[in-house]
Amino acid sequence: METMSPLERVLRGLALTLVVVFFMFPIFWIFLMSFQTNETILAIPPSIVFSPTLSNYAALITGKLQTAAGTLDIAFMRNLGNSIFLSVASVAVALVLGVPAAYAFARHKFKGSEDIAFTLLSFRFAPPLLVLLPLTQYFQWLGLSNTYFGLIWVYQLICLPLILWIVRGYFEDISADVEYAYRIAGHSWFATFRKIALPLAGPGIAAAGLLAFIFAWNNFVFALVLASADKQPVTVGALAFVTSSGIQYGQIAAAIVLSVTPTLALALYAQRYLVEGLSLGAVKG
Amino acid sequence: MTTLQLKNIVKRYKSQTVLDDLTLDVADGERLVLFGPSGAGKTVLLRLVAGVIEPDEGRVLIGGEDMTDVDAEHRGVGMAFQNFALFPHMSAFDNIASPLTATRSSKEKIAAGVQKVAKLLKIDHVLTHHPKALSNGQKQRTALARALVGSPPLLLLDDPLRNVDAKLRFEMRLELPRLLAAQGATVVYVTQDYKEAMALGDRIAVMAAGRIRQVGTPQEIYNAPADIEIARLFGDPTINLLDVVPQRSGEGVFVELSNVRVRLADYDADVAGKECVLGLRPEAISFADAVAPGAIPVTVEAETPLNEKTVTLALTARGREILVSRPAGTPGPVAGPAHIAVNGTQAFLFDKTSGALLPRADLAAKRSGEAA
Known part of the structure; x- marks a missing residue:
């Protein structure tokens, strides 16, 4: 740091600013749009000077969408609730199933363990559209289509491999001797898992959980096909803003702001755990 | 327990x-x-x-x-x-x-x-x-x-x-x-x-x-x-290991180091003529007067004080390196030509091919004799 010349410092600042603007500007623009009416949004040239309105948020919260053709009912708040419920429940199930599995894969090399782990990972390679059609048929036979249970099940295709593979890496980073030491001290393997492995891999588990949450939240295609209106998350619900009398940009912007807020808040909150998690390997012994 | x-x-x-x-x-x-x-x-x-x-x-x-x-x-x-x-x-x-x-x-x-x-x-x-x-x-x-x-x-x-x-x-x-x-x-x-x-x-x-x-x-x-490897691992400074072929004379078994005979009183005649490795702990070697019987000429190369002892690296006439240890504070040559004497009763003979320690003759009996 001390060796940086003034020129380098200026260039570095410039580069950082560019990156920040590049990534933050769309969010900033959407945020501005959410306080504008469709007319001001579509005005040419666009202007950042406008009289702000809360009508977009009001429409979302009351569920009454005013359009040129009349009043439309939209279920945005319900979609938001669905998103939260589906994502939280999916990540919870994936953690309960994935963390012990990750531990088993990390600590015990049994016959075919690599194959099983890889098969689970391969769920992430398959394009969702490929499995969607047979899945829809199965779900209809099983009576799982349009149920929360079914959706959470399908979301495991997204969450479980992610958690399994990330957390496995963190477990592998824990020195086996530390666990041996606890076993030799007289504790069962389960107590060792709970008191040693879990706390030491904690930051990694939090990071994996967060990523899985974001992936689940952003999922579109599974929910589009497998759920009807009352079970749909915001990603699918946003389609409702494309109405017969035009696209409701203002409401879309407000909806995006509302739906990005939970993940953004979670990411900001978990940031320190993520950093801590990345440096876990450095604090052995 | x-x-x-x-x-x-x-x-x-x-x-x-x-x-x-x-x-x-x-x-x-x-x-x-x-x-x-x-x-x-x-x-x-x-x-x-x-x-x-x-x-x-x-x-x-x-x-x-x-x-x-x-x-x-x-x-x-x-x-x-x-x-x-x-x-x-x-x-x-x-x-x-x-x-x-x-x-x-x-x-x-x-x-x-x-x-x-x-x-x-x-x-x-x-x-x-x-x-x-x-x-x-x-x-x-x-x-x-x-x-x-x-x-x-x-x-x-x-x-x-x-x-x-x-x-x-x-x-x-x-x-x-x-x-x-x-x-x-x-x-x-x-x-x-x-x-x-x-x-x-x-x-x-x-x-x-x-x-x-x-x-x-x-x-x-x-x-x-039990073998050369263990002898090498135990001891600091490391044991001196020299390739020798023991010979037999009227007095018993001996080896020749720089044309000087060193008697190995502990060994039986049957080791004579065998390819062997002679193990000499640095403390089994001491500096001696040139006129002393069995004195071997060497050149002192370097000296290292190690707290309680002083270790000297010397070269024999044939260029083999020998470590000599003596209690710290006792006099010894610092450089140049000198002579050493070898205590044959503290020497080991190992089989050169297998590395195993060759059995000493009736060692237990000899020991108890010394003690008495």
Whole structure:
């Protein structure tokens, strides 16, 4: 740091600013749009000077969408609730199933363990559209289509491999001797898992959980096909803003702001755990 | 106190045999040092006794009971790891207390137990610290305290002084025998340092390549190393090894060093004519007057003072390097030509092809004769 010349410092600042603007500007623009009416949004040239309105948020919260053709009912708040419920429940199930599995894969090399782990990972390679059609048929036979249970099940295709593979890496980073030491001290393997492995891999588990949450939240295609209106998350619900009398940009912007807020808040909150998690390997012994 | 018996232990990793049909008995209350170069299988053997690694073949008996298939937490052993293996998310107190919490002792009992052992190891002032905030020496003492706190009848110490600096190692080498004696436990101690082995072991088992090459008291191993490798590992400075062919004269067996005859009184005539390696400890060689009988001319190359002794590197007429050791403070040549005398009764003869120590003639009888 001390060796940086003034020129380098200026260039570095410039580069950082560019990156920040590049990534933050769309969010900033959407945020501005959410306080504008469709007319001001579509005005040419666009202007950042406008009289702000809360009508977009009001429409979302009351569920009454005013359009040129009349009043439309939209279920945005319900979609938001669905998103939260589906994502939280999916990540919870994936953690309960994935963390012990990750531990088993990390600590015990049994016959075919690599194959099983890889098969689970391969769920992430398959394009969702490929499995969607047979899945829809199965779900209809099983009576799982349009149920929360079914959706959470399908979301495991997204969450479980992610958690399994990330957390496995963190477990592998824990020195086996530390666990041996606890076993030799007289504790069962389960107590060792709970008191040693879990706390030491904690930051990694939090990071994996967060990523899985974001992936689940952003999922579109599974929910589009497998759920009807009352079970749909915001990603699918946003389609409702494309109405017969035009696209409701203002409401879309407000909806995006509302739906990005939970993940953004979670990411900001978990940031320190993520950093801590990345440096876990450095604090052995 | 308890006994430890290992019977025909075999451990393989993939195609590599790490422990090869190993059998070893440790007596009740004995301190056995497992000594050997890295990769000899010492650590694997210790983990096998602790129960965190399972043998492919063979049995592990602790206190006469077959423990081969018993889980680590039910074997009742204490172990200290070379890399300390402290729990990074727990304070030193909780680290040390972990064997006690497993037995569901009361809070007061745990606190008292931890305090006692912490005081013994002089770490009672850092009990609230996490491992990250401990110095290397404190970490090592915490790891030892954790192994000792439950008063296990069998204590396994895996090179606990390896990762501490020289000064601490010296301190602990003095302190450990007293500590271990106070515990009264049977101890298996792994080390790569022969001085540690000599200082701490009632008996030493020398391991190499997954086998036990020699078991004996420190004196037995120092005075009669089973082969060249063990002779080389035990002793500082390293033993002098010279290729020789012993010959026979009217007086007995002798070897020629720089055309000077050195008599090997301990050896029988049947070693004559064999390709051998002569092992001479640096302290079996001394500087001598040129006129003394058996004096061998050498050139002194360098001198290294090592606290209690001074080691001199000398070259023989044929250019072979010889290390000579003498007590510090005694006079000796510093440079240039000098003469040395060799004490033939302290010499070893090894078979050159097999490396094994050649048996000395009636050594026991001779010894008892000297003593009388």
